[in-house]
Amino acid sequence: MTPLLGTPISQTLGALLAARGAALGDARVLASPDRDDISYRALDEFTRTIGGDLRARGIGAGDVAAILLDNGPEAATAFLSVSRVAISAPLNPALKTEELAYLLDDMNARAVIIEAGRDHPVVDLARARGIDVLCLSAGHQAGVFSLDGGNGPESADPIDAAGPSDASLILYTSGTTSHPKRVALSHANLIAGSGFAAKAMGLVPGELCLNVMPLYHAHGLTSTILASIVGGSAVICTGGFSADTVLPMMRRYRPSWFSAVPAMHQAVVGMARTDPDALGGISLRVIRSASSPLPADLLAEIEATFGAPVVEAYGMTEATSLVSANPLPPGRRKTNSVGISTGCAIAILDEAGRHLGPDEDGEIAISGPNVFDGYGNAPEANAAAFSGGYFRTGDFGRRDADGYLYIRGRTKELINRGGSKIIPGEIDTVLRRHPAVVEAAAFALAHPTLGEDVAAALVLRAGAIVSTAETQAFLRERLADFKVPSRIFVVDDLPKTATGKVRRSELTKRFATAPASQEYAPAAVDGADRTHLVSLWTEVLGREPGFRDNFFQLGGNSILLARLHSRMVERWGRPDNIITLIDHPTIESQAALLFEPGKTPPATPQGANAVTRRRLLTRKAGTLQNLASRSR
Template identity: 35%
Template sequence: MTNAAHLVWGHAVSSPSRLALREGEREWTFEQLRAAITDCMTQLRQRGVGRGDHVLVVLPTSAEFVIAYHALLALGATAVTVNTLSTVRELNYFLADAECTHVIGWHESQTAVTEAAEQAGLEAWILRPEAVGSTDEVLELAEVSSDDAAVLLYTSGTTGSPKGAVLTHRNLLACGKALSTALEVTADDAMGTALPLFHVFGQAAVMFTVYSVGASLTLLRPFDGAALLELAARHSLTAVAGVPTMWNAMLHADTKVTREDLSALRLASSGGAALPLKVAEAFKERFGAQVLDGYGLSETTGATTFSSPDNPRKEMSVGRAVPGVDIAILDDHGQPLPPGESGEVAVAGPVVMREYWKKPDKTAEVFHNGWFLTGDIGRMDEDGDLWIVDRKKDLVIRGGYNVYPREIEEVLYAHPAVLEAAVIGVSDERLGEELAAVVALHPGQELEPEELRTWLEERLAAYKVPRIYQQVDALVKGATGKILKRKIDREAIATSGARPSRVTR
């Protein structure tokens, strides 16, 4: 069976009473999880959802996300999972570009979802806890091809609008198999996370890794360092997944949890950005768990490399290729480079996306002789360990969230007072990188940083809004008139740029 939802169906038969999902005080065995997914399938069918439909999913980390997501895959539909902080403007784009026919939202953030759905002529199904029940009926999974779209994950580029990476049923299953093997996850494991499930890390690299082997998934929302540690201790979790800022928060959490309380915790899985080795070492010293770091993109289903229990992590390395995945370092002509030399990181294997949705030109740009070109600059050593040393893509990783400056710049240019704008990432001890906006105003215009931040907050998800602002007379440009971001003094802006507080109205 190629339908990725078959994992839950299979475990419901082979291990019906094994714990599958936990959130707060609510628990589901695999048999109960299949029953909940089946009930959700019935409700979705009643709303007209069927095979081939694209459904916008705006749900937080919750049991309802897991249930609705699997129900859509089971029906042969495609889940278009997006950030719950998305504004109406952003949701409008996703709805139109993905050609969505239905919308699923969450009761705590339904205003924007409902408004966007209405503007698109659609009715949003707003979920809340217990919105999905249970049934004794067992529905057949939709017959799908392994290359059929299971999910659309939107990822921006350095220019243009966000692109929808088409991940197939094969991609999701391959991700789960590769990472469960690399991390030595078995059915006896219990993994917890507070990661957003709409993101590839939570939804593919965690959820499918867990269900690939019939382990259990425990969810926490919202993230709190002490709370996640206490959750791990209370439920004897054997694994926890998070981004570097989460590990740093847990490392410094004010908690009574000790390494003895976490004696079951053998695996700490980190991704989303490079985790400083000193943080990993300090976490192991305090709590006893080994933190393993990895590298992956939405386009590679979140699975490319990972360090492993058998191969101690090297300083700032992101580990080796996971099973079934090949990596090469290519020069500017697409030719492989020897160990130690830096070039573009290229990936091949069953985790690589099918295409960018409705963007054949962009798809063609990132594939070369069977390789997916990541746009990241890296190097490998003789052992196959990978280092990411730079980025071709103008990407800022803020607290584990990928933020693409071009989208923010386009919004800045829409402000009537702004003449020129550049958004960059500057170093930040807590988040890894922080967003800074450098703007030049039209002659005679005045604009306070507080006003600009408020204006952006009305048009962008909160994590995309810069916290640092610098006004200049003009931005440095090259011979062609292109703004030269490399000429911007990032250190100076990080220390002297204005940091306006959020304005509430």
């Protein structure tokens, strides 16, 4: 079919719905399991009706209505209906009381929309604040509902009174700061952003998307639901993501495209791996991955599983979702790149705001009609976020000579290990190549002398076992020594946002005072002497070490080594030569050296700097011995 993207559309959501209703009439726009489809004409009429209902309850232009609904067609149509006449603010129903209280106060909510009969803390919070509670009852048709509650004076605003610059949607950033930042997107932002996404995905009438993404984030709302409406295509609104239902839904509805975050893709291909017959009858034109980095091996497995190209994209709430995407075939898709601009201007800036050239690392900045004009509750963040007409995204990356964008990580997540700046995402990528590792995340831990140290959390494959030493040896073959984490933790899963981004700050908090590893914790050392050796390391380094952690990778240096040697001699009268400790830099090897005479200490993996370190310290052996004597 001929794309609708070339058809002029007004810069408001109401005008878009009216134009699509007139042009596409009875064509399906929303579908849902066991519900009748709703057409473009019916959607336009229904959102007008609900708009009038909201106006009758006193909710009009400039008023904010929070929406707390589970995924499904009502979440989509409630967003469209409210945004047409007022400002919608979809929220995650799983938020806790304290979080909801903050958000309701911050957005100055006029009403809350929630499913009728649902026992939810937001009801008491809203009533305590004088906020109207509107109870939603779903009808037989996908997305159709009625509202009950609220008694404000009728709004005098016409249904489609909003202008392009008026706010239409409030979303909250999914970052890791103490409080999420409020992002108000205008009608013009929504139209531009969803138009960019529709064009990037090649959406035309007849296309059908299976949506599993939450409808309280931009990925699901703007780059899927709204983008499909701009393109004149349709969406299957599911109840949310469940790995065991995606393939059956694909067989039932025969969607032409599917969008998800990497963790979801991984779960789906895992289901296909265990039951290849489940793929029968599925034929996808394209698959999109966004919201967090997609490992190259997972991309390859997705394409092999479905026989369809995977388009990796990059987006953010402040840009109404998509910023860049790899081109559709026959365009060139580059591995590990999030593609080229979908419509906005992209620049790479240094700390002073100067524009950098191809293949130079810096902060990614964007500008365009899809980009918001500032946070509603963070003036200080706004002052730092905008530079020369560009919004500084906080993401660190580069563009190549062809304009393809590569994300290296968040600028705030850079780890400063003794002056060396480390991008945790680079370590994640290498760790995921380990055959025992499913997921990985590097993060910072405080260090008494380095300032920050590098740690990593691993999710292992079922039945897999991996040691700290083995993991570090694997990394040393592929990364510079200073990037190798000194502490490795094995976890059941990684803390993530609803859009799949790893919350590294939560890992930092969780392991700030934890033993060095779950496999080789200090408790693994048997005997009083070995326990005392751990205590000496802890005293000298200011932290608890793991049994196989390398002294120098935990921040040890020649002065601290002399101090450790001194304490050993005081306690056990050995070893005589401090250089011996250079050759045996782990508790495991030092314990064998001290307490098991005649036994060859276990080999310790040596990094690329080990030979140089030994040569330099050997030259200073006399000085070190003197230091050790003074320490005693």
